[in-house]
Amino acid sequence: xxxxxxxxxxxxxxxxxxxxxxxxxxxxxxxxxxxxxxxxxxxxxxxxxxxxxxxxxxxxxxxxxxxxxxxxxxxxxxxxxxxxxxxxxxxxxxxxxxxxxxxxxxxxxxxxxxxxxxxxxxxxxxxxxxxxxxxxxxxxxxxxxxxxxxxxxxxxxxxxxxxxxxxxxxxxxxxxxxxxxxxxxxxxxxxxxxxxxxxxxxxxxxxxxxxxxxxxxxxxxxxxxxxxxxxxxxxxxxxxxxxxxxxxxxxxxxxxxxxxxxxxxxxxxxxxxxxxxxxxxxxxxxxxxxxxxxxxxxxxxxxxxxxxxxxxxxxxxxxxxxxxxxxxxxxxxxxxxxxxxxxxxxxxxxxxxxxxxxxxxxxxxxxxxxxxxxxxxxxxxxxxxxxxxxxxxxxxxxxxxxxxxxxxxxxxxxxxxxxxxxxxxxxxxxxxxxxxxxxx
Ligand SMILES: C[S@@+](CC[C@H](N)C(=O)[O-])C[C@H]1O[C@@H](n2cnc3c(N)ncnc32)[C@H](O)[C@@H]1O
Numbered sequence: 013x014x015x016x017x018x019x020x021x022x023x024x025x026x027x028x029x030x031x032x033x034x035x036x037x038x039x040x041x042x043x044x045x046x047x048x049x050x051x052x053x054x055x056x057x058x059x060x061x062x063x064x065x066x067x068x069x070x071x072x073x074x075x076x077x078x079x080x081x082x083x084x085x086x087x088x089x090x091x092x093x094x095x096x097x098x099x100x101x102x103x104x105x106x107x108x109x110x111x112x113x114x115x116x117x118x119x120x121x122x123x124x125x126x127x128x129x130x131x132x133x134x135x136x137x138x139x140x141x142x143x144x145x146x147x148x149x150x151x152x153x154x155x156x157x158x159x160x161x162x163x164x165x166x167x168x169x170x171x172x173x174x175x176x177x178x179x180x181x182x183x184x185x186x187x188x189x190x191x192x193x194x195x196x197x198x199x200x201x202x203x204x205x206x207x208x209x210x211x212x213x214x215x216x217x218x219x220x221x222x223x224x225x226x227x228x229x230x231x232x233x234x235x236x237x238x239x240x241x242x243x244x245x246x247x248x249x250x251x252x253x254x255x256x257x258x259x260x261x262x263x264x265x266x267x268x269x270x271x272x273x274x275x276x277x278x279x280x281x282x283x284x285x286x287x288x289x290x291x292x293x294x295x296x297x298x299x300x301x302x303x304x305x306x307x308x309x310x311x312x313x314x315x316x317x318x319x320x321x322x323x324x325x326x327x328x329x330x331x332x333x334x335x336x337x338x339x340x341x342x343x344x345x346x347x348x349x350x351x352x353x354x355x356x357x358x359x360x361x362x363x364x365x366x367x368x369x370x371x372x373x374x375x376x377x378x379x380x381x382x383x384x385x386x387x388x389x390x391x392x393x394x395x396x397x398x399x400x401x402x403x404x405x406x407x408x409x410x411x412x413x414x415x416x417x418x419x420x421x422x423x424x425x426x427x428x429x430x431x432x433x434x435x436x437x438x439x440x441x442x443x444x445x446x447x448x449x450x451x452x
Pocket of ligand 1: 057058059060061084085086087088089090091105106107108111265266267268284285286287288294321322323
């Protein structure tokens, strides 16, 4: 039987000649929709699309509750959360351990409310009655507890309270789902109560943020905890009655090879937004959170434990002289014309690097990115059943002014490795997304 798997690509570029109807574009919503929706809004993360886009494409391509959807770049879980609401089973793979924890917590709607409320009251009690005592008992010097960046982002009073909150959580022996829930509550508090400009994605400890000047840790913690508990009720109410019957397998793993946990031909639809080739360092953007939770203390630890786990999409991930930045033999054999184009573009970028300030290794980043995307596409192809589709939301890019049509190249690679065709449709996302793309 002929195997037909189609690759659809949606590009996040503003294009006045877009062939998409206004209606189609509106159906996709914007990232801001997710910031207002229950549970989706728990952690601001550059998702690449709104939950409305997932609903729309699922309807458009006739995906039903007996099917399985897969997001190989799950991030904070927009695809999987939406699938759960629609009672459609899903797989999600995310390589960044902290981001995976956020997605996992968002997918757990069966947490023990009573246990959660008891914990909120316990925190309230300690903060109101025993805070000074607890601080004195701990005999800590905040300088020994957190890296400088974290300390600089808060007043002394706030960082001490955040530290106590973290300790109460870690010492309490909560059930895993309730622990995960409060892990996200405290994570969400971090940027909210900071006196520095810690808006997403950049942290500027020297810049003051007036909006959080009067924010009190306990008040915000309680407000957020109850609001998030209510979010769980709301998302359940707004979801298909059968949502409990769907299964969701989330993995903190590398989607370049999922053979160990996703079977061949077990997926009906792929919906995803990979990192773009735009020098966005996902591990660095979560630095505040990683430092706060003690997952890393410095740049090297972020590199060793996080940066190296992700596909190459930033020059900060590239080491000159590393053999990974040579086009893979199999990739060359299978996709001759495309790899020639990539190699030629890399040569141009290597020449430009010599004369440009900053000496950015865009040449190697380019090669690393496409080697990784080749592996991802092969794996996505392997897990898809015959007669299915994969949809990638992508942005193109122009490092040092050299235009790299990432969307088209990924479509072409898809065809080289077995997809029967690809189709590109242009999305017009708001300024928010565009702003993120233009950073060279
Ligand atoms: C554009 S974001 C996707 C965001 C997601 N749509 C959401 O709802 O939050 C891309 C994600 O890919 C992840 N990633 C990068 N390399 C990966 C790999 N090799 N395997 C799995 N995930 C990876 C990054 O950590 C990042 O969270």
